[in-house]
Amino acid sequence: MSITEKSNISRKLLMIPGPSECFQEVLSSMSEPPPAHYMDDFVAIYDEVITLLKQVFGTRGDVFLITGSGSAGLEASITSLIEPGEKVISDEYYLKFLQAIGAKPIMLQRGRGEAITADMIEKILRREQDICAIAVAHNDTAQGLTNPIDEISEVAKKYSVLLIIDAVSSFGGIPIKFDDWGIDICSSASQKALSIPPGLVPIAVSRYAWEKIMNRKNPIPSRYLNLLTYREAHEQYGSWHPTPFTTSPTLVKALLVSLRKLMAEGLNNVYERHAKTAMAVREAVKSAGFKLLVMDEKYSSNTVTAVRWPDGYDYRKFWNLLYRKYNVMIGNPPAQWEAWPIFKDSFRIGHMGRTAMRDYVLSTISAIEKALIDINYPIKKGVMTEMVEAILT
Template structure:
């Protein structure tokens, strides 16, 4: 048992996350070809289910790759040299979108938000009015580095008002937090398999709306390359195909997970993540720790970012959690490294089954490292939230 626990870590990091038995079972069958009469109904059904999770009637693609690929595919396909892009930077991944746009030649205007603070749509509105001719806004829905959520509905209204495209990264929120791609005017929604979708890493998921296609048609130069060229994915999808060999086993895992997600129902799933987020926050606060998000109503329901208390070495904290308790939690990212640590509660781990042992282990670990707390108070707060 001891050896098993040391080898098999429970993933309470903010992705990749734990996957269900049905996903594992679906991936364990003999490899299938990514085309042909057996494959066509599978990819068609999977794509249709994915559209429901993206809450879109437009195109969705399943590409081999990580989340960054879906972000970069949107940049490569939409932006030409000199295009004006407003990048909202409220954490580590906002910077990544900014840097991707910049490195592919866009003229990037950064809209910086103090990490941990909410994004103010009015401030974005004013910036767009000032700048004029902004082609697109990039924003992270759920900033996994700061544990905050962006007001996408309001940003969608602002984007429309200024005739700018809205490109959203939902890598750590899709399937866990409500994000209505079509209704909220999201033109490109970039995501991935390994977080709230509950599938191993390796699939890049992307939804592309009509306004984004129109914008691509108006490009002066053709979209470069193949892999990230969304128009090639659209062309191939007309015949249930893809421009590259897709990982059929992972897609079978995705299919199994989407069946589970839709059986649970999106509303129920969002509610479950909201409850999980609240339970973790209540536990953390009862321990005497501080959340990194400055306003709890904007705190993420899929990842909780916690300020590392003074005198605690966060690397040691994570080591004890992993080695003694068999539970992996995440460290801080970028400029928040050492200053914060993170607990993921996504897909299957957004449940009392995973959260109660995690909070209990955290309490014991912190206490062992000399942090003063009242033993049992945090676990009691979590139980109470779940009651």
């Protein structure tokens, strides 16, 4: 279905930073009767999913699926690897998980829209003693930026600390090189660039992470979010029951459909598509006089763009026009402000998985342009959509 024109949109386009729109093939697979979560038919599906996930992670090591939200992966990473009292350099995404187990997080201090750099981390490692790990997001969805994990990993190796990565909004849209970069635990989620509904957490674990886990002084304070549980289950009865708990066969089947689709397109082509659509979104909003939230554009995300909202214009009216009149939902709704006031300064556009395509981006930018005109923002009609067409045609 073409979605280039607003008149063709019969429902709201989901252009938030996740969950993203599902591929039609995914939706079709989910309408089929689910298999059991064990025995031959399901094991064949699960094993192929794991094989393909390893290609996306860029690893030959262990990969598992946890049933849960992306946060389950972050908590499983911390709960399994880190012990009470251990020091971990952390961003805001891992902070509360570290605090919950009695670890000692050392928060990275940075400005709004500022990427985490290797230099920032090395300064802390020079100053602080006995740090055991670094825990940061690969792609910072809240700020529309991608942290340079390849550079951060070099610092982690230099100081012999473990590296824990949140790849929830990058996995499947931005390259990850788990083995080459020396990542120790990397978790993702199904609902962003993989374009299936929320509910599955792919997670990769290095042999160095296993060594630390196996030599813990204290038991892992969880059964469900315990990576050893998944490893032991796979070793003991993975040939007929590949997960230690009941997973969602429907979602695993959907994930297989999505991964096969990515492989058919070619991962490099997928990453290039995300890069190109992201460029189109960035250039379109800049052509209207907006500024990106990211301070240094070389760190701009290829799956989500965060845009600073200018003073003097009614954002609440703008967002609601998009949502109610033009059938497009973007990130940072005014309803979010009470819980997360930091989002008052910007709006976010997701372009990941299925939505990292010309028609989705063009429809969204066209709607944004119309809503801006409706609130009397000074913009020439067509300037934003022409920019998208110039880049994506």
